[in-house]
Amino acid sequence: MTSVKLPIPDANVIARRGAINDDLARLIGREALVTDEEGRRAYETDALTAYRRMPLVVALPRTTEDVAKVLRYCHDNNLKVVPRGAGTSLCGGALPAEDAVVVCISKMNRILEVDYANRFARVETGITNLAISARVAERGFFYAPDPSSQLACTLAGNLAMNSGGAHCLKYGVTTHNVLGAKMVLMDGTVVEIGGPYLESSGYDMLSLVIGSEGQLGIITEATVRIIKTAEGARPMMLGFSAPETAGECVAAIIAAGIIPVAIEYMDRPAIEVCEAYARAGYPLDVEALLIVEVEGSDAEIESLLAKIAAIAARFNPKRVEISADADHSARIWAGRKAAFGAIGRLSDYYCMDGTIPLGQLPYVLSRISQICAEHGLKAANIFHAGDGNLHPLILYDANKPEEAEKAEAAGAAILSLCVEVGGCLTGEHGVGIEKRDLMVAQFSATDLVVQMRIKSVFDPAWRLNSAKVFPLEASESLRSDTIARSPEAA
Amino acid sequence: MIARLAAQNRTVEVVGHGALRNAGRPSAADCVVTTSTLKGVTLYESTELVMSARSGTPLYTIESELAQKGQMLAFEPIDLGPAIGAPAGSLSIGGVFATNICGPRRVQSGSARDHLLGVRAVNGRGELFKSGGRVMKNVTGLDVARGLTGSWGTLAIMTEVTFKVVPLPQSILTLVYTGLPDDLAIELLTTAMGTPYEVSGAVHLPKASAARLQEPSLRGSRDSLTMIRLENFQASIEERKGKLKDALKVYGTPRELDAEASWRLWSEFRTLTVMPYSADTALWRISTSPSKGPEIVAAIQKNLAAVAVYDWSGGLIWLEVPAQADAGAADIRRAVAVRGGHATLIRAAPEVRASVEVFEPMKPELERLTRGIKTAFDPQALFNRGRMYATI
Numbered sequence: 001m002t003s004v005k006l007p008i009p010d011a012n013v014i015a016r017r018g019a020i021n022d023d024l025a026r027l028i029g030r031e032a033l034v035t036d037e038e039g040r041r042a043y044e045t046d047a048l049t050a051y052r053r054m055p056l057v058v059a060l061p062r063t064t065e066d067v068a069k070v071l072r073y074c075h076d077n078n079l080k081v082v083p084r085g086a087g088t089s090l091c092g093g094a095l096p097a098e099d100a101v102v103v104c105i106s107k108m109n110r111i112l113e114v115d116y117a118n119r120f121a122r123v124e125t126g127i128t129n130l131a132i133s134a135r136v137a138e139r140g141f142f143y144a145p146d147p148s149s150q151l152a153c154t155l156a157g158n159l160a161m162n163s164g165g166a167h168c169l170k171y172g173v174t175t176h177n178v179l180g181a182k183m184v185l186m187d188g189t190v191v192e193i194g195g196p197y198l199e200s201s202g203y204d205m206l207s208l209v210i211g212s213e214g215q216l217g218i219i220t221e222a223t224v225r226i227i228k229t230a231e232g233a234r235p236m237m238l239g240f241s242a243p244e245t246a247g248e249c250v251a252a253i254i255a256a257g258i259i260p261v262a263i264e265y266m267d268r269p270a271i272e273v274c275e276a277y278a279r280a281g282y283p284l285d286v287e288a289l290l291i292v293e294v295e296g297s298d299a300e301i302e303s304l305l306a307k308i309a310a311i312a313a314r315f316n317p318k319r320v321e322i323s324a325d326a327d328h329s330a331r332i333w334a335g336r337k338a339a340f341g342a343i344g345r346l347s348d349y350y351c352m353d354g355t356i357p358l359g360q361l362p363y364v365l366s367r368i369s370q371i372c373a374e375h376g377l378k379a380a381n382i383f384h385a386g387d388g389n390l391h392p393l394i395l396y397d398a399n400k401p402e403e404a405e406k407a408e409a410a411g412a413a414i415l416s417l418c419v420e421v422g423g424c425l426t427g428e429h430g431v432g433i434e435k436r437d438l439m440v441a442q443f444s445a446t447d448l449v450v451q452m453r454i455k456s457v458f459d460p461a462w463r464l465n466s467a468k469v470f471p472l473e474a475s476e477s478l479r480s481d482t483i484a485r486s487p488e489a490a
Numbered sequence: 491m492i493a494r495l496a497a498q499n500r501t502v503e504v505v506g507h508g509a510l511r512n513a514g515r516p517s518a519a520d521c522v523v524t525t526s527t528l529k530g531v532t533l534y535e536s537t538e539l540v541m542s543a544r545s546g547t548p549l550y551t552i553e554s555e556l557a558q559k560g561q562m563l564a565f566e567p568i569d570l571g572p573a574i575g576a577p578a579g580s581l582s583i584g585g586v587f588a589t590n591i592c593g594p595r596r597v598q599s600g601s602a603r604d605h606l607l608g609v610r611a612v613n614g615r616g617e618l619f620k621s622g623g624r625v626m627k628n629v630t631g632l633d634v635a636r637g638l639t640g641s642w643g644t645l646a647i648m649t650e651v652t653f654k655v656v657p658l659p660q661s662i663l664t665l666v667y668t669g670l671p672d673d674l675a676i677e678l679l680t681t682a683m684g685t686p687y688e689v690s691g692a693v694h695l696p697k698a699s700a701a702r703l704q705e706p707s708l709r710g711s712r713d714s715l716t717m718i719r720l721e722n723f724q725a726s727i728e729e730r731k732g733k734l735k736d737a738l739k740v741y742g743t744p745r746e747l748d749a750e751a752s753w754r755l756w757s758e759f760r761t762l763t764v765m766p767y768s769a770d771t772a773l774w775r776i777s778t779s780p781s782k783g784p785e786i787v788a789a790i791q792k793n794l795a796a797v798a799v800y801d802w803s804g805g806l807i808w809l810e811v812p813a814q815a816d817a818g819a820a821d822i823r824r825a826v827a828v829r830g831g832h833a834t835l836i837r838a839a840p841e842v843r844a845s846v847e848v849f850e851p852m853k854p855e856l857e858r859l860t861r862g863i864k865t866a867f868d869p870q871a872l873f874n875r876g877r878m879y880a881t882i
């Protein structure tokens with residue numbers, strides 16, 4: 001995949017590399033820098049691995065003050081900066097540049113305060129998502145947003161991407177679960193936004209910062225909500241012979257006033273691959289499979305699942321299976337959770353992340369197979385049906401450059417389709433470089449200018465994560481004019 | 491129209507139906523732009539839990555349309571009208587999002603801001619723009635829509651809002667504990683919030699405010715009242731009620747209010763009947779960590795005759811103080827500052843709201859960003875100039 005244009009690195013900056021390393025070493029210590037080629041190579045890409053760029057240098061600060069020192073230095077010396085957490089971004093959000101300093105906060109991973117009475121935890125943002133929940137599990141609490149990458153990804157990345165997870169239908173995404181943040185601006189200023197209370201004063205800066213993909217500042221600390229874990233949870237499987245009926249069944253469940261914790265949808269190709277891999281006991285004779293999970297006490301779970309089963313019965317399901325015990329539940333989820341890995345074993349895939357109105361599901365699925373067929377490709381679809389977040393996985397062969405190009409083209413067509421039917425380009429993975437130039441499909445020039453002016457308030461010279469999120473043409477006059485651009489092979 | 495006003499450099503007071511004109515700093519403007527003619531629900535997909543409406547649509551229109559399909563807003567807006575000397579029921583849906591002032595359900599399921607999915611709006615440059623959309627999950631670009639919530643019309647005039655809705659709970663029940671002092675009451679409420687029983691309201695009324703309740707089953711109370719709301723399917727409520735009572739038994743045995751009484755009781759908080767309008771008192775709204783609430787109130791009460799209502803398990807305090815001088819601003823800001831949180835002056839005479847800071851004063855670095863954002867949307871400062879901060 002090579003179609004995304006990236007800026008040509010500034011040769012003058014690269015030539016000053018040695019001096020820059022020395023300056024940074026004086027500021028935060030040599031041991032907090034990765035300067036050798038082998039070390040830097042570990043940071044040359046994120047989970048959008050088709051794009052790779054060797055960073056100028058990687059800084060691994062341990063304190064907010066050190067982050068501030070590095071940013072002030074870069075500001076004063078007109079250097080670009082790429083913020084980085086664990087590098088699991090699927091959209092190239094953390095892709096380095098040869099002339100940019102990567103500031104990776106993964107060493108800042110302490111839990112600073114846990115307050116159970118007031119239900120918050122204050123942490124450094126380099127902590128992994130799962131480590132927050134693991135820490136508060138001792139008292140039966142958890143941090144709700146649960147991206148599938150939670151073992152590896154950092155809270156910093158979650159904040160920057162406004163990440164979601166399987167359970168966000170009930171608990172919301174990152175922006176619903178964060179109360180405060182400490183952020184370093186490009187000029188080294190440290191700002192504190194919000195705090196350990198449900199509402200902050202003045203303009204809603206948290207809303208602007210969460211999901212800003214490293215465009216506004218580097219977040220070093222956050223105060224997050226922690227929630228008491230439900231007494232129990234149990235899934236059921238519902239298999240249908242057509243996507244339409246599965247969609248109608250989801251609508252009927254919601255119309256009955258039931259909001260499950262999760263409603264996951266898989267189409268036949270996804271079911272087949274997951275079943276072959278995980279032996280989850282999925283039915284192989286259905287076109288659409290729903291995994292519906294509810295929470296509560298045993299009695300509550302039973303009555304809710306019975307209600308859902310009764311609703312599903314109106315849609316002639318080919319399979320209704322309520323989990324019998326913890327083992328069974330684990331098996332049902334194992335298949336779904338292994339989906340990406342399982343499909344990855346069979347084929348290279350390109351994971352898309354649009355959101356669509358539920359009612360458009362059958363139309364969108366049929367258009368997706370049509371689009372893929374036109375490009376000579378196949379797709380498997382995984383869908384967070386409760387909130388409309390669709391993940392088509394376009395299968396291709398990475399060893400064939402022309403297939404990679406086709407996959408990218410098909411992906412762009414699918415995302416435009418999502419926008420066309422009233423949805424959006426990305427539900428949780430972010431824009432990064434990947435969807436940067438597709439933004440014009442969703443936003444007017446004015447819509448984009450309104451967003452870019454906010455970027456300019458925080459980072460007037462556009463040094464932070466530049467050439468991402470906003471279409472290159474739209475941001476041309478704002479980005480530092482030392483950046484020349486031209487199409488370029490990856 | 492805004493572009494024309496901008497060209498003439500004419501300042502604008504932005505209002506819905508005017509319900510909130512008596513709140514915030516008074517803003518003198520050359521003209522008034524009202525969204526009250528922008529009415530109507532433009533999209534309602536009940537099975538997708540989403541509604542769009544023009545910003546001037548009255549809140550009651552939205553809520554009655556939702557109720558017909560057995561649904562409601564996902565948050566509980568507060569109609570400040572009666573508390574600030576305006577009639578109840580004149581709040582517009584745009585005003586709800588522009589001020590983001592929300593009631594009890596906030597502790598469990600969030601505020602207006604949390605459930606806003608998209609907006610169309612006009613900024614001070616006369617540009618019409620959109621942000622967000624109609625789907626639940628959307629991380630495409632900066633979250634400008636949410637960024638407009640709580641900006642009191644100082645950044646842009648929202649013309650249409652799209653938001654998440656939820657099913658009405660099948661039933662509702664309230665547990666009422668009596669006679670607890672503030673600190674124990676807040677301990678009870680935070681304990682309740684730390685259970686998995688999805689408590690959707692946690693309010694404590696000390697004696698003085700408890701006596702003002704109108705709900706017949708509690709009217710004339712001479713004791714403090716501490717209230718917990720459960721909303722769910724009937725069977726769940728029954729089960730959770732028992733478990734909660736058990737977990738909270740050291741605080742005494744609660745009274746139970748059935749669904750009908752509970753509806754009446756909790757709707758009182760929607761119009762703040764316990765903090766009625768009076769020219770002799772001023773009204774503040776304090777946001778803090780729940781456990782800090784009683785300390786803050788006690789510190790303020792050392793100097794002022796203050797009447798408090800604790801919502802959000804103590805994290806939100808409505809505080810009524812004598813209307814004299816600075817309406818208690820100095821004492822209140824000091825008490826809040828040392829314990830963390832912020833205070834907003836909601837009701838006071840216009841000259842008081844013009845002379846004291848209505849919103850929490852900002853640190854310089856945050857003020858710089860705030861000023862920058864104001865300029866990004868409204869460079870000539872035409873919209874609600876000085877409404878939030880005297881110089882912004």
Ligand SMILES: Cc1cc2nc3c(=O)[nH]c(=O)nc-3n(C[C@H](O)[C@H](O)[C@H](O)COP(=O)(O)OP(=O)(O)OC[C@H]3O[C@@H](n4cnc5c(N)ncnc54)[C@H](O)[C@@H]3O)c2cc1C
Nearest residue numbers: 085086087088089093147148154157158160163164214219
């Ligand atoms: C197998 C797999 C499964 C995934 N599943 C999900 C899922 O279920 N839901 C979901 O939402 N996402 C998912 N993702 C995507 C990804 O994990 C998330 O976007 C995650 O939040 C990225 O975190 P990170 O620490 O890896 O951040 P990185 O990839 O390092 O960075 C992500 C973005 O954050 C910025 N950033 C990093 N640190 C900071 C900081 N301190 N301040 C400001 N900006 C910063 C970066 O510049 C970049 O733009 C998945 C990814 C993989 C590989």
